[in-house]
Amino acid sequence: MKGKQLIVRLHDFEYLDRVEDDGGKFKDAKGITQLTWPDGRLCFEATAYLHALTIERHASTQIRGGTPRTKAFHLSHLIRLCYQNKTDFVDLTDEMVSRFMQSLIEHTQRGDGSAKNGRRNGTTAHTIGCDWLDLLEFVGSLHGIAGLIGRNGVIRAQKVSKDYGGEHGVPKRTMLVWEHSALPTRDEYKTRRAMSFEVLNKLTAAVPKCIKSEKFAMFRKRQLRLILRLLRVTGLRRAELCMLRISDIEAAMSKKVAVLTVASVKKRRHTTRDIEIDHGELNEVLQFVKYFRKDVVEAYGKDEGGDGWLFVSSTTGERLSDNTITQWMGALRHEAGVEEQACAHMFRHLFAVERLCRLMEKHHKMTRSSFQEAMLGSRALKLEVMKELGHASEKSLEIYLNDAEAMLAELQKIKKSVRADLLDESLRSCEQQHQMRVAEGVPLVVSLSIFHESAMCIQRDADNLRSSSSG
Numbered sequence: 001m002k003g004k005q006l007i008v009r010l011h012d013f014e015y016l017d018r019v020e021d022d023g024g025k026f027k028d029a030k031g032i033t034q035l036t037w038p039d040g041r042l043c044f045e046a047t048a049y050l051h052a053l054t055i056e057r058h059a060s061t062q063i064r065g066g067t068p069r070t071k072a073f074h075l076s077h078l079i080r081l082c083y084q085n086k087t088d089f090v091d092l093t094d095e096m097v098s099r100f101m102q103s104l105i106e107h108t109q110r111g112d113g114s115a116k117n118g119r120r121n122g123t124t125a126h127t128i129g130c131d132w133l134d135l136l137e138f139v140g141s142l143h144g145i146a147g148l149i150g151r152n153g154v155i156r157a158q159k160v161s162k163d164y165g166g167e168h169g170v171p172k173r174t175m176l177v178w179e180h181s182a183l184p185t186r187d188e189y190k191t192r193r194a195m196s197f198e199v200l201n202k203l204t205a206a207v208p209k210c211i212k213s214e215k216f217a218m219f220r221k222r223q224l225r226l227i228l229r230l231l232r233v234t235g236l237r238r239a240e241l242c243m244l245r246i247s248d249i250e251a252a253m254s255k256k257v258a259v260l261t262v263a264s265v266k267k268r269r270h271t272t273r274d275i276e277i278d279h280g281e282l283n284e285v286l287q288f289v290k291y292f293r294k295d296v297v298e299a300y301g302k303d304e305g306g307d308g309w310l311f312v313s314s315t316t317g318e319r320l321s322d323n324t325i326t327q328w329m330g331a332l333r334h335e336a337g338v339e340e341q342a343c344a345h346m347f348r349h350l351f352a353v354e355r356l357c358r359l360m361e362k363h364h365k366m367t368r369s370s371f372q373e374a375m376l377g378s379r380a381l382k383l384e385v386m387k388e389l390g391h392a393s394e395k396s397l398e399i400y401l402n403d404a405e406a407m408l409a410e411l412q413k414i415k416k417s418v419r420a421d422l423l424d425e426s427l428r429s430c431e432q433q434h435q436m437r438v439a440e441g442v443p444l445v446v447s448l449s450i451f452h453e454s455a456m457c458i459q460r461d462a463d464n465l466r467s468s469s470s471g
Helices: 044-055 066-084 094-106 122-142 197-205 217-234 238-242 246-253 279-299 322-336 346-362 368-377 379-389 395-413 418-439 444-470
Strands: 007-009 014-020 023-028 033-035 158-164 173-179 259-264 271-276
Touching: 007 066, 033 044, 033 066, 044 066, 044 122, 066 094, 066 122, 094 122, 122 173, 197 217, 197 322, 217 238, 217 279, 217 322, 217 346, 217 418, 238 259, 238 322, 246 259, 246 279, 271 379, 279 418, 279 444, 346 368, 346 379, 346 395, 346 418, 368 379, 368 395, 379 395, 395 418, 418 444
Parallel strands: none
Antiparallel strands: 007 033, 014 023, 158 173, 259 271
């Protein structure tokens, strides 16, 4: 059965936690994710596993289900394969699991089970395979089947200790990881790199082709362009971007040094991080709210003032879904004729390189080796880097250092700082947005007013930079 989503997020749900003398004690399970079989029946084992992950391991559910919901999408592929092969989890054989894992690289699926062009990279396929094995280990424990999965089990997979880190200042740690003969390796297919400016320009130019409906067409074009720009200058993940409120932008705009406080979704507990951003970029956002967003939220009676979500759906007026951004990126790539990989997360790589450049410049460590040595000798610097980039692993930063070193070398040739270069780019972007607004039918006087305010904001930031540099 295709065309049916297997994942349901429960709302206003409580579960029985324990029974005491005065009766049952319930706990709130709002946001818990439920999985079904393609015919609509509850998939009890998978749902129980997600419940254990949410309740016992305190996994994050703050963004549309968080980590459990991500795992639910991974497990949905195994559920469909079991259903198509008319088998249950406890009846799986090692040969079947091996065949299923091989399909992770060869095919991709949408959430409704339909085929999608392209292949998964090795990292994604490896993560999905490990989530499958975690579920099967849980199923064996749930049903008391000790030999379901193990070195000599029906499914021949085992957890082994593996050391990570220990180089370039990264603390050494030991983790338990799955081993199975058919588990895809992380380097089995190409990995994502930073998005090139050439591809970014092509995607931006393709926006009008993606907006085919006339309903709120101007709003949808402006919102999509703004999403591309904020992905570029903030390095936010899709879910983090969708969590932005108007009040967040207003708060950042009011500061002399504009700092945007955003939720970090990769943490188990609710945490935030601060991202420095140009006032000109923030002005573009607030002008979008003033001139384009208001018509949509008023039409649906959803206007909540500064507490409202920044990005909203043109069909409901509710907060925009991060999956919608994924769909838009696919449509933009198609309309732009971009054959290489281009997804929202690749903006984070570009952002990370530039932020590393600024940190290397700030601490006068202009080469990869000198910066790594500085991090090795300073825990404070390590924490600063990790928080600035929103990464949970120090090792994940290594892939950006070569690109950062090369970018700094090019800027040194023209005696220009990273900060000054980014301000120049912001001004060019605001001018480009002005030209596109006019081309799309925004009155010239309105667009000129927006551009003038943004340019003045950038000028003030440049003056402050000049003052701090000379001081």
